[in-house]
Amino acid sequence: MPDPRPPDRPSRPPVLRPPESREKILEVAEAGFAAKGYAGVGLREIAAAVGLGKSSLFHHFPTKLDLYGAVLEQVLTRLALDLDLQTRPEDGPAERLERWIDAIVRRLAEDAPAARLMLRAMVDQEPYPAIRLIETDRELMPFERRLAGILGRLGGLLEEGIAAGVFRPLGIPDAIQTVVGAVVFHFASGDLGEALIGEDLFSGTAVERRRREVVEFVCRGLRA
Amino acid sequence: MPDPRPPDRPSRPPVLRPPESREKILEVAEAGFAAKGYAGVGLREIAAAVGLGKSSLFHHFPTKLDLYGAVLEQVLTRLALDLDLQTRPEDGPAERLERWIDAIVRRLAEDAPAARLMLRAMVDQEPYPAIRLIETDRELMPFERRLAGILGRLGGLLEEGIAAGVFRPLGIPDAIQTVVGAVVFHFASGDLGEALIGEDLFSGTAVERRRREVVEFVCRGLRA
DNA sequence: GTCTATAGTGAGATAGAC
DNA sequence: GTCTATCTCACTATAGAC
Numbered sequence: 001m002p003d004p005r006p007p008d009r010p011s012r013p014p015v016l017r018p019p020e021s022r023e024k025i026l027e028v029a030e031a032g033f034a035a036k037g038y039a040g041v042g043l044r045e046i047a048a049a050v051g052l053g054k055s056s057l058f059h060h061f062p063t064k065l066d067l068y069g070a071v072l073e074q075v076l077t078r079l080a081l082d083l084d085l086q087t088r089p090e091d092g093p094a095e096r097l098e099r100w101i102d103a104i105v106r107r108l109a110e111d112a113p114a115a116r117l118m119l120r121a122m123v124d125q126e127p128y129p130a131i132r133l134i135e136t137d138r139e140l141m142p143f144e145r146r147l148a149g150i151l152g153r154l155g156g157l158l159e160e161g162i163a164a165g166v167f168r169p170l171g172i173p174d175a176i177q178t179v180v181g182a183v184v185f186h187f188a189s190g191d192l193g194e195a196l197i198g199e200d201l202f203s204g205t206a207v208e209r210r211r212r213e214v215v216e217f218v219c220r221g222l223r224a
Numbered sequence: 225m226p227d228p229r230p231p232d233r234p235s236r237p238p239v240l241r242p243p244e245s246r247e248k249i250l251e252v253a254e255a256g257f258a259a260k261g262y263a264g265v266g267l268r269e270i271a272a273a274v275g276l277g278k279s280s281l282f283h284h285f286p287t288k289l290d291l292y293g294a295v296l297e298q299v300l301t302r303l304a305l306d307l308d309l310q311t312r313p314e315d316g317p318a319e320r321l322e323r324w325i326d327a328i329v330r331r332l333a334e335d336a337p338a339a340r341l342m343l344r345a346m347v348d349q350e351p352y353p354a355i356r357l358i359e360t361d362r363e364l365m366p367f368e369r370r371l372a373g374i375l376g377r378l379g380g381l382l383e384e385g386i387a388a389g390v391f392r393p394l395g396i397p398d399a400i401q402t403v404v405g406a407v408v409f410h411f412a413s414g415d416l417g418e419a420l421i422g423e424d425l426f427s428g429t430a431v432e433r434r435r436r437e438v439v440e441f442v443c444r445g446l447r448a
Numbered sequence: 449g450t451c452t453a454t455a456g457t458g459a460g461a462t463a464g465a466c
Numbered sequence: 467g468t469c470t471a472t473c474t475c476a477c478t479a480t481a482g483a484c
Contacts, residue, residue: 037350054461218445
């Protein structure tokens, strides 16, 4: 039986494969930046972990800052997409807040470096001195746009809940800060958190318990 | 009228002034490490901000790591001392928890870089890969001892409150993580937090409002 | 206790061959 | 798209004069 494929064409489609290195680089860089911060990781180190020469990185990302921005964008985009999937506007604010927290917790649990990376990005004064949430003179960077969307969604939820009387009246920006700290810090606390919890922070049981605990805590903290 | 001071002795007492440079270095280094992380600040930069030559730092702190450790120790020691001052064992767990939060908030507000520095120290995998809270083979470092004391005090409070029935039953380590995140993140969020709150995070009114909000939130989250 | 000078290392980035 | 080689610069740390 003759092979229908022409002999000069390999069986795997050769097209649509170029981003393989890029994905690997982003993955390794995410772990590095999360663990040691922007200044703490060298491109040499990242390249070696990927299995490339240092200079090859510059083919994919022209500068270290571009690589960092791309990592942040990918992480925050995944988060934002998860939140979009959870959208069910017919639910009340309390249910939607609970699902907002669910989605964040599940994503931070699945993408272990993400919490560290986000916390750093929000706390660092370098390389981005001020992460902006609203348009000013310059356009927002892609990752800033994503973060603004994520926090804005939480803020809208709180506002709605207060208006509906299911949440007590409180300062929305303050509440955002509290919720973000309560949700994100745990998954960023690494060895310290593990010493405290006495278990791998990212094991299935630990994540599910954490999800329940933090949802309960936040809902009680906000309830009218 | 003759000057009573001998001409070769300056009017200010020359003795008891040696730690002046050391204090300045610690202060500048705290701000630097807080803003940009351990790897992000150079000793040259710190020395310049203090007004010293780079090499003079090594006279006070033999290595960069020693300087970092000293900064952490100072910050956490101030926090621990503030908590000691608040001790009134005759109060119930709820009041003591409220005063625990009060003391932390007031210290983080007074010592602006402290929150960033602490959050970093708890999240970083470098230069200290694992901050330990209990004695193992090696002795705890001074700053680890302080942190263990601060978190241990919170844990004890929670345990007592649950036993007394004023807090609902919950996982103590999880609750510690939640409370720390909720309290500390706000003061570490810098420009992002300021954009959110719309005000200087460290102004008197903002701090007092924050104190009220986070105490209320945490107490509601824990109440039985 | 502070300085200048310098060693030694590793960083980010560029050029150009293949 | 990856490589080798190289540039420039900043870093931690040391040595020794004052």
